[in-house]
Amino acid sequence: MLATIGRLLPLALAVALSTTPLLVTVLLLLSPKQRWSAPAFLAGWIVGLIVVTAVFTATLTWLPPADMTALQPAIGWTEIVLGAVLIGSGVWKLLHPSPPRLAEPAWLNRIATLGPVSCAGVGLVLNIRPKALVLGTAAGLALSAHALPLAELVICILVYTVIGVSSVAVPVILTLASPQTMIKPLVALKKRIINPSQTVTVVVALMLGALILGDGMTRV
Numbered sequence: 017m018l019a020t021i022g023r024l025l026p027l028a029l030a031v032a033l034s035t036t037p038l039l040v041t042v043l044l045l046l047s048p049k050q051r052w053s054a055p056a057f058l059a060g061w062i063v064g065l066i067v068v069t070a071v072f073t074a075t076l077t078w079l080p081p082a083d084m085t086a087l088q089p090a091i092g093w094t095e096i097v098l099g100a101v102l103i104g105s106g107v108w109k110l111l112h113p114s115p116p117r118l119a120e121p122a123w124l125n126r127i128a129t130l131g132p133v134s135c136a137g138v139g140l141v142l143n144i145r146p147k148a149l150v151l152g153t154a155a156g157l158a159l160s161a162h163a164l165p166l167a168e169l170v171i172c173i174l175v176y177t178v179i180g181v182s183s184v185a186v187p188v189i190l191t192l193a194s195p196q197t198m199i200k201p202l203v204a205l206k207k208r209i210i211n212p213s214q215t216v217t218v219v220v221a222l223m224l225g226a227l228i229l230g231d232g233m234t235r236v
Contacts, residue, residue: 017168023158023231024176027151030224031180037061037142039209040127041184042202044135045191047128054188056132060139062181065152068143069173072156091157092232098154099229106221154228 044054076091130138142148159172187205191198 017162017164017172020159020162020164020168020172021175023161024155024172025179026224026227027155027158028176028179030220031065031148031151031176032183033220034147034183035209036145037139038183038187039206040138040142041187042206042209043127044130045187045198046202046206049128049131050191050195052132053130053135054191057135057139058181058184058188060136061142061184062139062177064140064143065177065180066173067140068148068152069155069159069176072152073159073169073173076156076160091160092234095154095157095228095232097232098150098157099225099227099232101150102221102225102228104225106218106225109221110218158231 040057041054044050044057047053127138143152155176159169164172187198187202191202
């Protein structure tokens with residue numbers, strides 16, 4: 017189980033460093049509906065992450081051992097492709113950095129007006145973005161690498177989820193506990209996310225891509 021958790025850690029950190037769910041969280045926490053909308057978004061984000069990870073894991077984890085042995089090369093090539101995609105995206109961002117935004121996107125203002133049900137839906141939907149699906153696939157492959165008992169498999173998914181949602185959960189908890197104290201940090205964080213440095217994104221994509229690609233090469 018520890019080996020599986022070790023494989024999941026960099027993937028969970030990549031989920032936690034995703035800027036889109038964090039930006040949505042900050043916007044909701046700065047809105048008048050923060051007490052209900054932000055926790056609802058967090059709940060949707062958590063449920064969506066667990067469901068996506070479980071779906072990608074289930075079909076591989078519960079296959080007979082003989083089938084898993086036969087599938088190792090296919091899993092390896094899948095990881096190689098995923099790793100290459102992440103490395104390619106990192107190189108693309110390095111060569112084509114995003115220009116600073118002169119104005120805030122219109123959708124930022126719309127997010128702040130959403131109710132709890134809509135916010136929960138946004139949290140669910142964000143788990144089917146291309147980047148989220150790539151990470152979900154990689155997590156499923158890591159979880160299926162060993163024939164873990166169901167209890168250990170559930171623990172691994174929970175560890176992955178806790179780390180992955182931590183960047184959203186911590187601001188929500190701190191803001192609900194002390195709203196006034198968190199206003200300035202949230203405003204500063206919002207400005208930083210809207211015009212982010214490309215360095216962190218590029219480094220994460222390259223390192224994670226290299227890790228997944230290298231793991232795939234050991235299977236083929």
